[in-house]
Amino acid sequence: MRIDKILSNLGYGSRKEVKKLLKSGGLTVNGQVEKDGKAQADPYADTIILNGEEIHYREFIYLLMNKPPGVISATEDKREETVVDLLSMEDAVFEPFPVGRLDKDTEGLLLLTNDGQLSHQLLSPKKHVPKTYFAVIEGEVTEKDIDAFKQGVTLDDGYVTKPGHLKILKSGISSDIELTITEGKFHQVKRMFESVGKRVVYLQRISMGPLKLDEELELGEYRELTEEELDQLKNYQVTDVNS
Numbered sequence: 504m505r506i507d508k509i510l511s512n513l514g515y516g517s518r519k520e521v522k523k524l525l526k527s528g529g530l531t532v533n534g535q536v537e538k539d540g541k542a543q544a545d546p547y548a549d550t551i552i553l554n555g556e557e558i559h560y561r562e563f564i565y566l567l568m569n570k571p572p573g574v575i576s577a578t579e580d581k582r583e584e585t586v587v588d589l590l591s592m593e594d595a596v597f598e599p600f601p602v603g604r605l606d607k608d609t610e611g612l613l614l615l616t617n618d619g620q621l622s623h624q625l626l627s628p629k630k631h632v633p634k635t636y637f638a639v640i641e642g643e644v645t646e647k648d649i650d651a652f653k654q655g656v657t658l659d660d661g662y663v664t665k666p667g668h669l670k671i672l673k674s675g676i677s678s679d680i681e682l683t684i685t686e687g688k689f690h691q692v693k694r695m696f697e698s699v700g701k702r703v704v705y706l707q708r709i710s711m712g713p714l715k716l717d718e719e720l721e722l723g724e725y726r727e728l729t730e731e732e733l734d735q736l737k738n739y740q741v742t743d744v745n746s
């Protein structure tokens with residue numbers, strides 16, 4: 504790959520700006536100074552050092568974010584702050600986008616990537632990737648709700664959901680629950696509870712397929728997936744959440 508392309512792909516500026524950067528003599532490929540942007544290098548095999556720092560080239564980026572409330576799951580918006588606005592320049596240059604959406608007030612696990620194929624696989628309705636949410640519910644969640652969700656409930660637009668697995672952690676005037684669903688309809692968790700006459704007052708996604716929310720991440724923080732997490736995600740085979 505041309506050296507100027509490698510650098511501009513990584514966000515070091517336009518080809519023109521990169522040309523200037525190279526002229527200064529700060530770039531070496533396997534120890535040799537390279538000033539010509541048209542020269543070729545293998546970004547995966549060669550050691551490329553720019554101003555003393557080694558460059559780590561990759562095509563795809565996979566970020567695990569603990570989404571805070573108050574930001575929207577989009578790449579850009581005229582009025583609202585987006586999850587992409589929370590990324591450092593270094594990561595934003597890869598142009599990652601959120602895999603699926605969480606509501607503005609929902610917190611928790613959000614995957615961002617520029618790998619369209621993986622995103623497509625994870626979101627495909629055929630794949631039934633389970634997503635687990637922790638929620639605080641106004642009202643007493645009961646065994647009856649567990650059964651209703653197991654059967655599938657009818658949402659306000661007449662859609663009958665696929666079975667959901669509801670676990671009650673604490674039941675009372677306010678209840679704590681975990682709900683696992685395999686679909687991603689608009690406001691699905693909130694609407695499932697509405698269908699049984701209850702209201703979600705706090706919602707957090709805690710897992711998606713094999714990925715778990717990293718407790719070390721503060722709201723708004725993110726990190727790259729580990730190699731193990733990425734392998735698990737790519738090789739993920741769905742098992743029945745209701746078994």
Ligand code: URA
Pocket residue numbers: 604605606607609689690691692693694706
């Ligand atoms: N279900 C909801 O109602 N909201 C979300 O953000 C995710 C699932």
